[in-house]
Amino acid sequence: MAPQPAVSTSTTRSRIVFDASHVARVHTWLAFAAFTSALGVGCLLHYKKIVKNGVAGYPEEWFPSVSATIGDWYPERNIFQILIALTAGPRFALVLLQYYIQRSSASSLPTVVFIFGLIRTISCGGWVYITSSDDHDVHDFFMIAYIVCNIPWMLGGIACTPIQSTGVRRKRRAIAIAFFGSIVPLVYFFIQHKVHRVPGAYTHYSFFEWSLIFLDVFFDSVAEAEFKDAQLELAIGPSLSSNVYTDQIQPKELDMALKPLVQATLEPPSQETPASPQPHVIKPHPSHRTLLLISLWTTVQPHVSFISDVYLSYIFWSIFTSLIPTLFYFSVWELGIAGQELALLTTLSPILLSIPPLLSWARSRGGQTTLHLLSFSGIAAYALQKPLHRLFVVAVANIFLAIRQAAEWSGVTDGPGVAYQSTVTAIGLLVSSLSKHANHSNNPIWPLVNEASGGFNKSGLALALLALYEYHNRKSQSIKCNAETPAVKPQSANKPEISAVEHWLATALPLGSLLFCLHGLLSDSSTLIAWSWTGYENNAPRGPMPHLHGSLTLITQALGLLIPQILISISPSAINALSHPLWFGYGTAGAYVMLTYRNWIGYAGGLNFAVFLMSIIPTLFQRAALTSTVGRTYFTAMLVYCLLSLASVWTVAYAFVPGGVYLRERTDLVVLAQMVCFAPAFAWPRLRPRTLSMDLPASAKSGARTFLALISVSSVLVTMYRWPSIPPKPFNSGPRLLRTGIWTLHFGMDNVGRDSQRLVRNVIRDLELDVVGFLETDLHRVVYGNRDLTRVIVEEMGYYVDLGPGPNSHTWGAVLLSKFPIINSTHHLLPSPRGELAPAIEAILDVYGTEVTVVVAHNGQEEDPLDRELQSKELARIMSASYPRPVIFLGYVVTKPHATRPNPYEIMVTDGQVHDIDKDDKDRWCEYIFYRGLYRTSYARVSRGIVTDTELQVGQFVLPKHGSSVADESEAARYLRSFKEDLPREQWLPMEYYGSGVNGHFYHVFGTPLYYKIPEGAML
Template identity: 60%
Template structure:
């Protein structure tokens, strides 16, 4: 067909596209402002009233109250918003039409975020907070989060020559919108509803102002929209019809059929618009999306099974307090060495072979049904060997560029699933339905993904830019030994630092007052950093250029090393910033380092040795804290710095160092455009999900003690054995249930530092803090070489200090010294874990330091909750006399002779009850509880003589708020395997005569 024909202006309606943007702005402002005006005129006092106060304390309504509660403003608003939906979606499509280019998928991603953003907007304005509060909040938060890719993407797509548009979008819209968002969601003051409302209205106004900037861009493009007829002289090359819509350049002659729309421009169109997909094409694209999601989920299953191996096997090491022999199951990760058998390797690379490996991996998910920890370990080790073979096959196959990116997405997804599930992966075999597991759901989804993999066509156009599989480029002369070491270090470092989003935060945590990120709330920042790191190779590896080699430049390695140093050397936000930058670095080099390992051509030995390096790092990393229980452990004692240095040095072997022989430039097959779009969309979606989880978990309940009236404090100490119960299952929720039933206000938990590979990078405080409402101090972090201590408090923590107690011969002992505001009185609470019986000097020195800490605050009230290896009333050099006498404290009950390791000491309080609760099968240690009553504010204890303190009482002679739960009495059968033991009842005490309360 001729391309020189001229456009015949349609006979119907013709108007500038910029007018559509103006209509959108007018309708949007009209909808919100009319609702505000009508609502203020008819229902002013009703829409400013909230659950806390009304007029005149609150005098400006929120958006939700204005648009969702009353007739007629609600109805007028919804009609105007419905009319605005057409211009809104048309603007999204018009902006995509102007910005689209064959070389980038960014306009498509921006269009997708714009459509989703519009749908979420419709959701929260039509489902008001009165209709369904949770649905309204979720849609509103989703709308706010989607603003980020929409606004930044739109700014990035705006042509550089349109500087006025770019400047208006950035400075007039983004800066105040972000400011108001932070003020609205993070720094809001409870009860300040009017100021909250200004933030909410500010978000709406500046959002509309941002979208109004599209008018300037449409005006600059001189786009016109016409509805009418087009002459019959046009051919298929002149116009492409999409349903009833047609797109053409103004320099061509175009003919339309009735009810078509032509969008013409004064500029020459520089590329053709693809025809509308036929139904078969739509089905094909949906199939590609299904294949991509299946691949990503199978990658998630891979990381889930691999990361479950170490917490499954370390159960035995903890019970043995030494090397138990089960550690040999780590060698199951060396299974890629079997690919050195040619027939086996050839079978693994076939579709049927790879499908069989996927099916066998399901045993790792089904292992949760096994009751025996040993049987569970055998099955998980087998599944790990299977998935590692599969990973080696995928990462070295003809579609390795695609598979390495999918592997990165699966790793990020596994971390997000832990973030959403209180730090436990929901498909791990150490969890089940009662402990936060979704094992059956995970298995069903895995089966669906495997079926999709087995049934898909042999050619997958997601895998390469040419839609044809290309082999890995070999690098003759490259050192397989060097690549193995660097790959092994990378895998371990990812597992050690990024398998859980709060691990980096735990490295930087120093206590109260909080000056850095909080593990429970800021984990999403780690996910954003990971997503950014994985996005970098995606952006630099285009169909025209395979740019992974840039990530192996020594300068990029220097960036990673600098980030690692900052993470190790600094605390609070600066230290965490170093960790976040290290996350960007590690995720960005993952595809390149895997490609280097694959390019050696010696897959079996390269990947086998890489996993041996991973095993070595796992052992040395745990030896930095477990040195007291292993042969030669003293050489690794407290040397996380050396282990981290070795990790980075091993990583550095993959980089292109000047003068290093045997290195060639990395050549890779670029990702296809479809794969890049899918990956970018997945990264955006995963980041949004992580942010939504953080917002959902944001504390909303008021934290307060159980008995504020009589000023009672119920405190407990519990050594929780690393959150693994006697059956090898996660015990967070079982611990939560007992702490909840006992109504504890202050809890000391010991053996809690689980931010290590051997413990699964978990956080035992997540469930209790979220569901029971506690302030949390997680104590010394994983880089402090202790087994960990945690303080949970219903009282505000004014300040806290983390101590490493003297330990010249044995394991480092942690302690948390915290000052709590208990009903207006400052009370020092000390949570500590002392050394073992094998190190008497350590215990003596540690007892002296704890006594010094307690005596330094005399005569202020003190509660000590700790693990102290001593007998009651034992004389020096045993810890008991040192701590009680030198610390100037009192024993909770010195007549309780049947104690060995858990003790409660106190000073300046009235001890009114004492209970010992059996552990059931949660751990190897009971829960001890001390109940105290504070003296009247400004007064001390009137009589702390032994006679006054040991006036015992029956519970019936005391007010009911002094009583412990009745259902835990052994004669009533106890509850969930717990009951009062030793005394078979809590011990109660009378207050001394003349006590001022």
């Protein structure tokens, strides 16, 4: 027998061993002490200060919020931060110990929970030590990250709780239900406080905010019982293991070998105690750390790969959806076919996959990497200054993009299966929509945005390169499906013959329709809302609002994609339930309700249609992959996508395209065509597509569900974060001033093809406009990027917004923004027997307690005189019907000043019983401001800069005293011209816009605003 090694005296000292449950107990008491001490000290020293908020103070508000308690005042903030710092050590130890108990070679979920536990802990330090007064955005970022990480931490913790710990699982489940259930009333009272500004609502909000804090601590405290059930002990000191480690350590001994390296031993209870344990000197092996890193990377790699694939899918949707807005910029300027529309044909490039060598290369790892890299030029295109150059690069990028995606969707030989790819593609769409929801309806890596217009192009490109690097270097088949339907499946002798492959046309039509529906309806969270929006009634919106309820769309999409995930978990063949004709009927019913109804009912129909679309993504992608002609199948699918995209444009742009008359105002035909194209994918009695069998690896299943949960919660948190921080109120409320404007915004693209929201915001802010009419604003179409032109202004400046008739009303769009409450609004489609439909918004505003009617309208073009005459008569009727209520008309009217009938000018002024804002301004053609029942004090024309092709007109009015009317409406009284120096300073328009102005905007035509005196005897 070999001699025993000498025992070092240093190893004979005793180890410190204690129950690991003490770690959880210390964490619980420190956390409770931190929050309760801050609450107690704050109430004793600064009670009225910490209960006060932007709406009310004591006594309406009588209980403080968490943020006010822990972050605003000395000494409670400092006491809290010290105690939370002491909590950090036990918190990290708790996360590590919980992972040690729950880890399993059969599941990667404990690793996911462990990672989110670490991120959650670090995020806690972020919002604790960076208060909202230090940096509001950073504080909110860490707070949101903490709340989001609570989802996988709590749900994953419940799922990973050992089976024998039934009491622990029951406690965690009850606390998690209470935690997530408290979020609903929390959001409700937050809305009451932030939007409706109800005194006392923030106190009720604070109750639920504190309950979330304590429920969070209670959830972590359950780990104490879990550690006790496992009899887990924590030992510090030399190891007493009886094993003697040599230089050749076997993998199964890795866990024991690593313990002395960290000088701490986490030992679960042993079933047998050695009779004569002998201490030995452990000789660490140099490969221990390497083995540990390899082991950790092997565990984490599938999740990293999944995240990379989702991000690359997000890149696909970003570049793919940017092509049509980039090319349609030229169509808008030409108001017709400009020629650049041919760039849409670049999406037909999958036809090249009919060449076998190209298909083989495109399916290889190197081919996929090369095509990815070439398509990234679509992101880098933002750096080009000229719109034509950007279009060329984006079009070329889409050639490579479409080839790569078709090869990937059809079954990449060196990678995961189609079920996996379809799931990743769907999640990428959700991430793209979420990024728009968080970025004022603009995708932050589109080429039509840059740093000045809300873009994060450089960051997006850098992350894309990192994701591509991971993809290129990952282990082959690192993510593999357990079961996947092969392209050719042998049939048994006792079963009827089934076609070995799907018919290319029967799979291409549904896939093309699906791509169009996903792009046209679900690439932005507010598009379905725009379809159902009809305005206000009794001081409240009749239906959902884009900037407030868009998160519901994202949550519904996530639920729709969760359906096939659940079916796959039940059985690989259960996915065929989504091919049943009844499911097609469900989708058709949702589309019908979405098209036919408005407000909440119409939106509910759209949400059900969204569930249908997201749920059938895996089956449609799988069937398309079972065809034997890849090039022809995906070429046809892209062709269907292109034709439906064009058809959706022609329903409103029929006056400017050949053959447009056949689709004039026929969105119903486009929706019908979509559903007809879907039909071949379903198992009709005489058309039975082959039975599918799908499965996903465990890492992909858990990753998909985690992503869906994170996207759903993030959408709600983004909505709360983007909630208008400034309550709507007029800029100058003292003298009863009302400053209005009208601007045709050319579909939200400036003269160099960039998003113009921030440029518009700056002008509106500088001119201090209380009521603004925007025209050419219906951007919820594929050609405009499914955007919302009002988001920046509404969310950053505080306006009530009425979007006007939606995309299914076939107009160019109109928007009303108001600092005053909108009591009621009506959307009108003006008579248009020959030309384009003209929208109008008739709104009643509560202006300093007086009802004022504001009309925003966009008349037809000069090519259709009959339309303009009929539209003018209808607008005159609307204004006349509101007499004697004050009226302001802000509109686009193609006419010369003082033009007689049948021209619009005389019809609207005479029949509408209104006055021109300045009859002597004879240099106008399309924009006009009319009024009645108010005192006009100023009129200005502001040059367009690079924002659009039309100037901004501004009219300023003073409202008569409540209950009285204008004393003298004669022409002499209305045209008492004045210098600004003779008027109160608050009636001056901004001085910065004299001369060269600001960013290309200046007072032009007159070189100054025109000012008018208020006649004597006016009651103000």
